[in-house]
Amino acid sequence: ETGVTQTPRHLVMGMTNKKSLKCEQHLGHNAMYWYKQSAKKPLELMFVYSLEERVENNSVPSRFSPECPNSSHLFLHLHTLQPEDSALYLCASSQDRGDTQYFGPGTRLTVL
Amino acid sequence: AQSVSQHNHHVILSEAASLELGCNYSYGGTVNLFWYVQYPGQHLQLLLKYFSGDPLVKGIKGFEAEFIKSKFSFNLRKPSVQWSDTAEYFCAVEGGGADGLTFGKGTHLIIQP
Numbered sequence: 001e002t003g004v005t006q007t008p009r010h011l012v013m014g015m016t017n018k019k020s021l022k023c024e025q026h027l028g029h030n031a032m033y034w035y036k037q038s039a040k041k042p043l044e045l046m047f048v049y050s051l052e053e054r055v056e057n058n059s060v061p062s063r064f065s066p067e068c069p070n071s072s073h074l075f076l077h078l079h080t081l082q083p084e085d086s087a088l089y090l091c092a093s094s095q096d097r098g099d100t101q102y103f104g105p106g107t108r109l110t111v112l
Numbered sequence: 113a114q115s116v117s118q119h120n121h122h123v124i125l126s127e128a129a130s131l132e133l134g135c136n137y138s139y140g141g142t143v144n145l146f147w148y149v150q151y152p153g154q155h156l157q158l159l160l161k162y163f164s165g166d167p168l169v170k171g172i173k174g175f176e177a178e179f180i181k182s183k184f185s186f187n188l189r190k191p192s193v194q195w196s197d198t199a200e201y202f203c204a205v206e207g208g209g210a211d212g213l214t215f216g217k218g219t220h221l222i223i224q225p
Contacts, residue, residue: 033212045212056212098206101213103156
């Protein structure tokens with residue numbers, strides 16, 4: 001399955017670092033999403049983009065900054081993260097908002 | 113806000129046993145319902161979905177789910193499980209004002225040979 005790809009697959013960073021997660025979808029979809037999967041908690045929606053415009057931000061701290069330069073690419077810029085931000089970050093895409101979402105493999109982030 | 117409850121966090125079954133995983137949601141309006149599966153080492157995959165029509169939906173690998181609106185439920189079933197069904201199963205709901213999916217905590221299913 002190569003419809004939605006994410007890089008890197010694993011990332012270790014210090015609290016003062018700045019890093020970016022990348023997501024790319026090869027499905028011709030118009031909507032893209034960031035989710036956070038923490039241990040023992042449900043998957044949490046972070047951001048929704050439709051046609052490159054952000055349509056939802058579920059009260060995510062400003063140390064997470066999304067960017068959607070075109071309908072195929074989605075980034076999550078990270079700066080001054082906390083250890084509790086360690087989690088699996090999943091990207092998904094759908095044809096349009098409300099359609100079935102297809103997920104990438106995720107980036108396993110560890111903040112030291 | 114929408115919430116999704118999966119009551120069974122860990123389930124252990126023997127091969128050929130029947131399976132039913134519970135899922136309940138809170139929003140009373142129009143919803144789209146999904147079950148996703150995550151096999152060990154793999155990413156989330158869609159198992160089945162309900163948007164409208166026949167409340168009994170069939171998915172891949174012999175799974176099915178029944179939408180019961182009066183009970184706010186969307187339980188997943190399989191009449192005879194296989195060892196390869198060992199995975200994490202997530203119920204998800206779209207609706208209630210959110211564009212993305214609201215997920216349950218997941219059920220870790222282990223099938224013993």
